[in-house]
Amino acid sequence: MSNIDLKTPPKREDRLNACIAHGSTICEMAAGKGKKSCLQNDGDRSFTQGSICLLLPALAMLNSLPDNVVLMHGAIGCGSCTHSQNANVRFGTTQRQGKARDAVWISTAMNESDVISGGEDKLELAIIEADRRYKPFSITVVSGCVPGIIGDDIDGVVLKVQPEVNARLLPIHCEGFKTKIWATAYDAVYHGIGRTLLREGEQPATADGLAPFKGLERLPNTVNLMNVSSMGQIDEQELERLLKLLGLEVNIFPVFAHPESMVKATQAALSISTCPTHDDYFLSYLEERFGVPSLIQHMPIGIENTGLWLRDVAAHFGLEEKAEQIIAQEEKELSEALSGFRPLFAGKKVFISAGEFRALATARLLEELGFQMSGIRSFHHDKFAEVEYEKLAKSSTEDYVIDIADVQPFEEANLLRRLKPDLFLGHANGNGTAAKLGIPTHAIYHTALSYIGYKGAFELARRLQRQLRNPSYNRKLAENVRLPYRDEWYGDSPFTYITKGATA
Ligand code: SF4
Numbered sequence: 001m002s003n004i005d006l007k008t009p010p011k012r013e014d015r016l017n018a019c020i021a022h023g024s025t026i027c028e029m030a031a032g033k034g035k036k037s038c039l040q041n042d043g044d045r046s047f048t049q050g051s052i053c054l055l056l057p058a059l060a061m062l063n064s065l066p067d068n069v070v071l072m073h074g075a076i077g078c079g080s081c082t083h084s085q086n087a088n089v090r091f092g093t094t095q096r097q098g099k100a101r102d103a104v105w106i107s108t109a110m111n112e113s114d115v116i117s118g119g120e121d122k123l124e125l126a127i128i129e130a131d132r133r134y135k136p137f138s139i140t141v142v143s144g145c146v147p148g149i150i151g152d153d154i155d156g157v158v159l160k161v162q163p164e165v166n167a168r169l170l171p172i173h174c175e176g177f178k179t180k181i182w183a184t185a186y187d188a189v190y191h192g193i194g195r196t197l198l199r200e201g202e203q204p205a206t207a208d209g210l211a212p213f214k215g216l217e218r219l220p221n222t223v224n225l226m227n228v229s230s231m232g233q234i235d236e237q238e239l240e241r242l243l244k245l246l247g248l249e250v251n252i253f254p255v256f257a258h259p260e261s262m263v264k265a266t267q268a269a270l271s272i273s274t275c276p277t278h279d280d281y282f283l284s285y286l287e288e289r290f291g292v293p294s295l296i297q298h299m300p301i302g303i304e305n306t307g308l309w310l311r312d313v314a315a316h317f318g319l320e321e322k323a324e325q326i327i328a329q330e331e332k333e334l335s336e337a338l339s340g341f342r343p344l345f346a347g348k349k350v351f352i353s354a355g356e357f358r359a360l361a362t363a364r365l366l367e368e369l370g371f372q373m374s375g376i377r378s379f380h381h382d383k384f385a386e387v388e389y390e391k392l393a394k395s396s397t398e399d400y401v402i403d404i405a406d407v408q409p410f411e412e413a414n415l416l417r418r419l420k421p422d423l424f425l426g427h428a429n430g431n432g433t434a435a436k437l438g439i440p441t442h443a444i445y446h447t448a449l450s451y452i453g454y455k456g457a458f459e460l461a462r463r464l465q466r467q468l469r470n471p472s473y474n475r476k477l478a479e480n481v482r483l484p485y486r487d488e489w490y491g492d493s494p495f496t497y498i499t500k501g502a503t504a
Pocket of ligand 1: 053054055075144145175176177
């Protein structure tokens, strides 16, 4: 039985033993000492600061889908992150479809009466009204904490209402209280797609292996390129460029893909992950049910990682020689283009904060550019990243700190005051702590900027050069604002409040 057969996807704490609280070093993580602590994942900080729930990444994916209504079933504030995500939806649709489109997002806005009486009737009416008013191809019914706590059966409501509406209904389980690992969001969305849009097209095994969705042919030169919203179109284009040099056609999935077209993913000859943190759940399903093999290692950020990623794809199609030619040419051009930046970067210390795979792949790129790592904060840890810690431990001349933390800016402030890096790379909304300490910062992810492949290596270097040449904004910021922590906190170990697994 596959996970997709279950009503709700398992949380990542159970499925992958993922964890969010550990203090360590790169050498210890590479030696596997992170594994033991990460099996103990609950109650592992005696003090925590606010974080996000899995709704934010789930809605980043769902809001991008054209011809879809996101129907939140939850308390009134659930899903309000859509307001800030809408700029990405407009930007992304303008780039891809030539016309701006807003996310269509509505909510049952559950109140006290619904908590007491149940919200199923309200949800039923909301589905019918959304179908009548917007006439979408699909309605994704996203449940927050409240229906999970009071026991509303959103799958039951969807089954009951489906015959009455034209839209395809996809239940998506995002009850925030069920998991501390917000990467579970990717599984929740993929689970909904797999159980509804691709379910009735499953076919029995054939002599050649498993078949695509019913009535469709296998496409021998087409690959699925997975993007759950961690790449803007500029990065998609870079990977498409490299895959086309190998002679392959590319089906980008699932962000900004029309729900009706998602069956195309079952026709591909191969699925290629761009981030193992995101994709393993769905790629296993495509492999088990539709016979689409997958590659799920190496994030193509950085010179070495991009080469490894491309070589793996080429090996699947017997195109190794062609890949070596492409890589040699790209690396030669890039090496020349980067030479002017290297003197400024040489030996500068950098701290990185991001989702685990992105943080580790970007660390490798920065080393390739001449920086020296002073620390990494990964939002969670699971088995897929072990190989990346090993790579970094081998390439680094010094040991450095690893903080596994679902943000926790107080730990970050403590670490940054000790380590005093020359540069901080983190998410745009997470760079405030470093900026207020006067450290030059740069966004580690932005859909309008290039990060991936050979182009991304050059573009990141170009942007960092500009940032490092003029750090006066952050320096002046530090002179005029302070962080909200007492001086005593900076004298404690940054991992004081991690109750299991801290080693520093
Ligand atoms: S799903 Fe739960 S944790 Fe997430 S925003 Fe809603 S109430 Fe908060």
